[in-house]
Amino acid sequence: MAEETKKELTAEEIWTTEEGERRSVGVIHIVITALLIGIGFVVGAFGSISFPLGFGVNFFWTGIVVQQVGAIWFGGWGVIAGAIFPFFSNAIAGTPFYVSLAYIPANAVQAFLPAWVFRRFKLDPRLKTGKDYLYLFLTMIVSSILGALWSVLVVLKGFGLLTTDSVPLFIWGWFGGNVVAGVVFNFILLKALSAVVIRTTAFVKKWWA
Amino acid sequence: MNKTLLGYVPNESPIYAVHPFVKLYFLLVVSLFPMFVSAPDWNIILMVVIILLMWISKVNMSTLKIYIPVAISMGTIIFLSYTVLGGTHPEFELLARIWGINFYWERIRDALVVYFRVLPMIFTMVFFLSTSRERDIIVAMRSIKVPFVVTYIFAMALRSAGMVLEDFGIVRQAEKARGFDPAGKSIAYKIRQYVMYMVPLFALSLRRSEEFTNALVARGYAFTGKVSRVKRADYILTHYSYKYFDYIFIALITIAFIALLVYRYGYGYFQVDQSWLLRLLRSWVS
Amino acid sequence: MHVSKIIEVQDYTWKYINTSVPALAEINLTIEEGSFVGVIGPNGAGKTTLAFSIDGLVPGQYNGVKKGSVKVFGKEVEDYDKGELQQLVGVVFSDPEAQFTAMTVEDELVFGMENIGLSLAEIKERLEWVTELTELSNLLMKPPYEISGGQKQRVALAAVLAMRPKILILDEPTSMLDPVSRGRIFKVLAKLKEEENNTIIVIEHSLENLVPLADQMILMSESKLVLHDKTQPFFQQSKMLLEKGAFPPGAMLFFHLLHERGLYQGEYPLTVAGGAELLRDLMGK
Numbered sequence: 101m102a103e104e105t106k107k108e109l110t111a112e113e114i115w116t117t118e119e120g121e122r123r124s125v126g127v128i129h130i131v132i133t134a135l136l137i138g139i140g141f142v143v144g145a146f147g148s149i150s151f152p153l154g155f156g157v158n159f160f161w162t163g164i165v166v167q168q169v170g171a172i173w174f175g176g177w178g179v180i181a182g183a184i185f186p187f188f189s190n191a192i193a194g195t196p197f198y199v200s201l202a203y204i205p206a207n208a209v210q211a212f213l214p215a216w217v218f219r220r221f222k223l224d225p226r227l228k229t230g231k232d233y234l235y236l237f238l239t240m241i242v243s244s245i246l247g248a249l250w251s252v253l254v255v256l257k258g259f260g261l262l263t264t265d266s267v268p269l270f271i272w273g274w275f276g277g278n279v280v281a282g283v284v285f286n287f288i289l290l291k292a293l294s295a296v297v298i299r300t301t302a303f304v305k306k307w308w309a
Numbered sequence: 310m311n312k313t314l315l316g317y318v319p320n321e322s323p324i325y326a327v328h329p330f331v332k333l334y335f336l337l338v339v340s341l342f343p344m345f346v347s348a349p350d351w352n353i354i355l356m357v358v359i360i361l362l363m364w365i366s367k368v369n370m371s372t373l374k375i376y377i378p379v380a381i382s383m384g385t386i387i388f389l390s391y392t393v394l395g396g397t398h399p400e401f402e403l404l405a406r407i408w409g410i411n412f413y414w415e416r417i418r419d420a421l422v423v424y425f426r427v428l429p430m431i432f433t434m435v436f437f438l439s440t441s442r443e444r445d446i447i448v449a450m451r452s453i454k455v456p457f458v459v460t461y462i463f464a465m466a467l468r469s470a471g472m473v474l475e476d477f478g479i480v481r482q483a484e485k486a487r488g489f490d491p492a493g494k495s496i497a498y499k500i501r502q503y504v505m506y507m508v509p510l511f512a513l514s515l516r517r518s519e520e521f522t523n524a525l526v527a528r529g530y531a532f533t534g535k536v537s538r539v540k541r542a543d544y545i546l547t548h549y550s551y552k553y554f555d556y557i558f559i560a561l562i563t564i565a566f567i568a569l570l571v572y573r574y575g576y577g578y579f580q581v582d583q584s585w586l587l588r589l590l591r592s593w594v595s
Numbered sequence: 596m597h598v599s600k601i602i603e604v605q606d607y608t609w610k611y612i613n614t615s616v617p618a619l620a621e622i623n624l625t626i627e628e629g630s631f632v633g634v635i636g637p638n639g640a641g642k643t644t645l646a647f648s649i650d651g652l653v654p655g656q657y658n659g660v661k662k663g664s665v666k667v668f669g670k671e672v673e674d675y676d677k678g679e680l681q682q683l684v685g686v687v688f689s690d691p692e693a694q695f696t697a698m699t700v701e702d703e704l705v706f707g708m709e710n711i712g713l714s715l716a717e718i719k720e721r722l723e724w725v726t727e728l729t730e731l732s733n734l735l736m737k738p739p740y741e742i743s744g745g746q747k748q749r750v751a752l753a754a755v756l757a758m759r760p761k762i763l764i765l766d767e768p769t770s771m772l773d774p775v776s777r778g779r780i781f782k783v784l785a786k787l788k789e790e791e792n793n794t795i796i797v798i799e800h801s802l803e804n805l806v807p808l809a810d811q812m813i814l815m816s817e818s819k820l821v822l823h824d825k826t827q828p829f830f831q832q833s834k835m836l837l838e839k840g841a842f843p844p845g846a847m848l849f850f851h852l853l854h855e856r857g858l859y860q861g862e863y864p865l866t867v868a869g870g871a872e873l874l875r876d877l878m879g880k
Contacts, residue, residue, distance in 0.1 A: 124533075125533065126522070126656070127522050127525050127526055127530060127531065127532065127656075128518060128519070128522040128656070130458065130461075130462060130465075130525075130532060131465065131518045131521045131522045131525065132518050133462055133466075134461075134462045134463075134465035134466045134468075134469055134521075135465075135466075135469045135514050135515075135517065135518050135521070137462065137463075137466035137469070137470075138465070138466045138467070138468070138469025138470040138471075138472070138473055138514075139469065139470075139473050139510065139511070139514055141466065141467075141470045141473075142470050142473045142474055142477070143473075143507070143510075162503065162507075165507065169511075185466075188466075191434055191438070192438065193379065195431075195434075196340060196427060196430030196431055196434060197336060197337070197340040197430065197433070197434055198340055198341070198344070198430070199430075259344075260423060260426075261387070261423055261427065262390050263390050263391055263394060263395055263396065263416075263419075264396070265390075265394045265395055265396040266389070266390035266391075266394035266395075269390075269394060284503075284504060285503075285504065285507055288504055288507070288508065289507060289508060289511060292508045293508065293511055293512060293515070296512075296515070297515065299612075300515070300519075301656065301657065301658060302515070302518055302519075442698075443698045444698045444699060444702070447698065461696075464696065464697060464698055464702075465696045467698070468695070468696055468697070468698070468740075471740065517693060519656075520688070520690065520693035520694070521693065521696060522656060523647075523652055523656060523686075523688065524688065524693060524694035524695075524696065525696065526651075526652060526655065526656060526678075526681060527650060527652065527681055527685065527686045527688075527755070528681065528685075528706060528707035528710060528754065528755070528758065529678045529681040529682055529707055529710040529711045529758065530678065530706075530707075530710045531677035531678035531710075533677065535676045535677070535678075535679070539710070539711065539712035540712060541709045541710070541712065542708075542709055542712075542713060542714055542715045542718055543709070544701075544705040544708075544709060544715060544718050544719075544722075545701075545702060545705070547715060547719075
C-alpha cells in the first residue's frame with residue numbers, strides 16, 4: 101500500500117504535526133523523563149567526580165549531552181530531566197544540598213535553549229545541513245554562557261563561596277566544561293540516533309507530545 | 310553494609326527506627342545552619358555532631374573516604390580562590406608575599422570561614438545518603454505528600470541509573486572483547502572510548518523506555534483519564550509510622566534552627582570576630 | 596454450563612508504522628472463558644503482537660494501521676478507558692527485568708494493586724495470597740533485580756496475578772529460565788488452572804511443560820493464525836507443525852516418526868509419561 105511505505109521526513113515535517121495527527125502525553129513520556137534523569141545521574145556524576153573544579157563545576161561535564169540532546173528529542177520532558185538530574189549527580193559528588201538546588205535554573209536554561217532553537221527554526225536533529233550544525237553549536241555556546249553566569253555569579257557568589265577575582269576562572273570552567281563535552285558528544289549522538297528517535301512514540305514534536 | 314545507588318548504608322542501624330521523613334527534615338534544615346554561622350568553631354561542632362550521629366547509626370566510616378578527595382579539592386579551590394586569585398588589597402594585613410602572591414590574613418580567614426561552611430553542608434548530605442535506603446527516600450517524599458507521579462519518576466530514575474551502570478559494564482566488556490582497551494592510553498583515546506560507550510548506552514535506554522512503558526501500562530498505570538483519578542492507597546507507608554522519638558527529633562531540629570536564628574540576628578552570635586579558633590590562628594600566624 | 600466468548604478477534608490485521616509487512620494478517624480467533632491456550636510459532640510469527648492486541652498495548656502504545664476488530668468481553672479494545680482494560684487482561688513479558696520499576700519486590704507487587712484503587716486491606720490480603728502462591732514471601736524486601744532469574748519471573752507473574760485479571764497472557768515467560776525454574780512457573784500456572792477460573796494464554800517455545808496443561812493450542816506463522824484446535828488433535832498434525840517450524844515435544848515427535856514409518860496409527864501422547872505407558876502397551880502386544 102502506497103501510504104504505508106516508509107518515506108524520508110524533512111526537517112519541517114519532523115516538527116510539524118500532520119493534518120488529523122493526534123499526539124498526546126503518555127506514560128512513555130514519564131518513563132523517558134525518568135530514564136533521562138537516570139542516565140544523566142550516572143554520566144553527570146562521572147563528570148563531576150572525574151574533572152572537578154569545585155562545587156559541582158567541572159572541566160569536562162558529560163551530563164550536558166543528556167540535558168541538550170534529551171531536550172531536543174523529548175522537549176519539555178528533557179528540560180525537566182535536564183534541570184533535575186544535576187541535583188542528584190552533584191549531590192553524590194559532594195556538592196551541598198542548597199548549592200545543587202540553586203543550580204536548577206542554570207541547568208534548565210542549558211536544556212531549554214537547544215530544544216527551543218530546534219523547534220523554532222525547524223532544524224533537523226539528524227544534522228543534515230551546515231545550518232543544523234552551526235545553530236546547534238551557537239546554542240551550546242549561548243546556553244553555556246547563561247548557565248555559567250547564573251551558577252557562578254548568582255549561586256557561588258551568592259553563597260559567598262568565591263571571591264570576585266576567582267569568578268572568571270569558574271565561569272570559564274563551567275562554560276568550557278560544558279562546551280567541550282557538548283562538542284564531543286552532542287553532534288555524535290544526534291547524528292547517530294536521531295533518525296531512530298524521531299520515529300518513536302516518545303519523540304516530542306511540540307513541547308509535551 | 311548494603312550498596313545503594315547513592316552510597317553505602319549499614320545493614321542494621323538504630324537510625325532505621327527513625328521515620329525517613331525525620332532524616333529528610335534533618336537534611337533540609339540542618340543544611341541551612343552553616344549559612345547563618347560565620348565562626349568556624351560552631352560549624353566544626355556541627356560536623357562533630359554529625360560524625361557522632363554517623364557513628365551511632367553504625368555508618369561504615371571507611372566508605373566515606375570517597376569524599377576525602379572532594380573535601381581536599383574543595384579546600385584547595387577555596388584557598389586558591391582567596392589567595393592566588395584574591396587580588397591586591399592594601400587595606401588588608403599582609404602576612405607573606407611568595408612569588409608575587411600576597412597572602413593576607415583577612416583572605417585566609419575568609420577562606421576558612423567559607424570552607425567550614427561548606428564542609429558541614431556536605432556532611433549533612435553524606436549523613437543522609439549513608440543512612441537512607443532508596444525506599445526511605447521515597448517514603449520520606451510520599452509522607453510529605455509529594456505527588457505519586459513525582460516519587461515514581463524518582464524511583465524509576467534510580468532504577469534506570471542502576472541499569473545504565475549495568476549496561477555500561479556490558480558495553481565496556483563488549484568493547485574490550487573487540488580489542489578496545491583504554492588502559493594507559495591518551496586522553497583523546499579515552500574520550501573516544503566514552504563516545505563509543507555513550508551511543509550504545511543511549512540506544513539501550515531508549516529501547517528500555519518502550520519495555521518500561523508497556524510494563525507500566527499493562528499494570529494499569531495511567532496518569533491521565535479516569536483510572537488516574539482513582540484514589541491510591543499507599544501500601545509502603547503502612548510499614549512506617551511516627552514514633553514519639555520522631556516528634557522529639559523534629560522538635561529538636563526545629564528548636565535548634567529557631568534558636569540559631571534568634572541568637573544570630575537577636576544577639577549577634579556566631580560572627581567571625583567571636584571565633585576563638587580564628588583568634589588562636591591569628592596569634593599563631595602573626 | 597454456559598461458556599462465554601471473552602476474546603473475539605475478527606478479520607484482524609495490524610501493521611506497525613514504518614514496516615512493509617503486517618505483523619498480524621486476517622486473524623480470526625475466539626477464546627472462551629476459563630480456557631488454557633498455548634500459542635506456538637517461530638520468531639516473528641506475530642505471537643507477541645497478538646498478546647499486545649488483546650491487552651490494548653496495540654494500538655494504544657504503538658503507531659500503526661489496524662483493520663478488523665479485537666473484542667475483549669464484547670467490547671472493542673480501543674473503547675476501553677486508559678488503564679481499564681488492563682484490569683481485565685494481565686500480561687507477563689518474557690524479560691522480567693524490563694518490567695521492574697520499583698525498589699523492592701513488595702513495592703513491585705503492590706504497584707498494580709495501588710493503580711487499580713484497591714484498599715489497603717485488600718492489597719494486604721492479595722499480597723499474602725500471591726506471595727504464597729508464587730513462593731516469594733521471603734523475598735519481599737529484596738530489590739527485584741538482585742534475585743535469581745526464576746525468582747524474577749515469579750515476581751513478574753505475581754505482580755500481574757495480584758491484580759486478579761480475568762485473562763492472563765504470558766509471553767514466553769520461561770525463555771530465560773533453567774528447567775527447574777521453568778517447572779516452578781508452570782506449577783503456579785497449574786495451580787491457577789485448578790483453583791481459579793482464569794483464562795490463560797501462554798506463548799511458549801518450550802512445550803514439555805505447556806502441553807499437559809493446555810486445553811487448546813494455536814499455531815502462528817508468518818503473521819497468520821495457521822491452526823487452532825484442541826491440544827490432542829492439534830498435535831496430531833505434527834507434520835504441518837514441523838513444516839511451519841514448530842517442534843512438538845520429544846514424546847510426540849517420537850510417535851509421529853513411528854506414524855510416518857507406518858508403525859503407529861493412534862493418538863500421539865501429550866507427555867513423556869504418557870508416551871512411556873503407550874510404548875509399554877505397544878511392546879506388550
